[in-house]
Amino acid sequence: MKPTIYALNWAPDFAKGQVRDLRVRWALEEAGIDYQANCMSFSEKAQHDYLARQPFGQVPAYEDEEVQLFESGAIVLHIAEKSDALMPTDPAGKARARMWLIAALSSIEPFIFPYQDIILFNAGEDWAEARKPEAEKRLVDRLGQLAAWLDGKDYLEDCFTAGDLYMMACLRSLDTTDHISGHSILGPYVARGEARPAFKRALAAQMADFTGSPPG
Numbered sequence: 001m002k003p004t005i006y007a008l009n010w011a012p013d014f015a016k017g018q019v020r021d022l023r024v025r026w027a028l029e030e031a032g033i034d035y036q037a038n039c040m041s042f043s044e045k046a047q048h049d050y051l052a053r054q055p056f057g058q059v060p061a062y063e064d065e066e067v068q069l070f071e072s073g074a075i076v077l078h079i080a081e082k083s084d085a086l087m088p089t090d091p092a093g094k095a096r097a098r099m100w101l102i103a104a105l106s107s108i109e110p111f112i113f114p115y116q117d118i119i120l121f122n123a124g125e126d127w128a129e130a131r132k133p134e135a136e137k138r139l140v141d142r143l144g145q146l147a148a149w150l151d152g153k154d155y156l157e158d159c160f161t162a163g164d165l166y167m168m169a170c171l172r173s174l175d176t177t178d179h180i181s182g183h184s185i186l187g188p189y190v191a192r193g194e195a196r197p198a199f200k201r202a203l204a205a206q207m208a209d210f211t212g213s214p215p216g
């Protein structure tokens, strides 16, 4: 049985190429693991059967011969354990790759989310305009700390790992702004990820699966 990812058959334009099953598709492509995608409508993902896979009614979910999982970070880590393409072979290297994936989730994304809430989902609202400068400052400061670590390096550690995959995916979610594309260190770092053939295949596959209609 091929691993199955559960994804969406429709997303708003700004989310296309960003929906988080992309992270899982990318990991599977890097690992050379063939998979199938089960792409659902918004109403299908809210139904009882799917909530048994993903209690929050979100994508992605994942199933292979060993396990059913949700949470894109957990799924990417599970896949990474299967492939030297995503994890070094030594225990310390593995631990540091896991550390970076968790850093992306817990030390970078919490600075991205409030900012996106303001600029994407609540643009123009008085409260959003009032909070924007502080949210932007916090984000820029945190990105600066990451950039200082990456200065002079191609990847977070000696070679590309699942930690980079996840970090790059988080950073590229800022692609409607110039915080990454205009950054002298983070821009090239994310571009290095987006240039990987596995990323390109994953992105093309997600885009090709958007064949559905908006929720009615």
Ligand SMILES: N[C@@H](CCC(=O)N[C@@H](CS)C(=O)NCC(=O)O)C(=O)O
Binding pocket: 018, 019, 020, 021, 057, 058, 059, 060, 070, 071, 072, 073
């Ligand atoms: N922490 C979860 C977040 C999943 C998530 O936010 N999924 C979004 C798509 S990127 C979703 O399903 N949104 C639709 C909804 O929440 O109804 C993960 O990383 O898997």
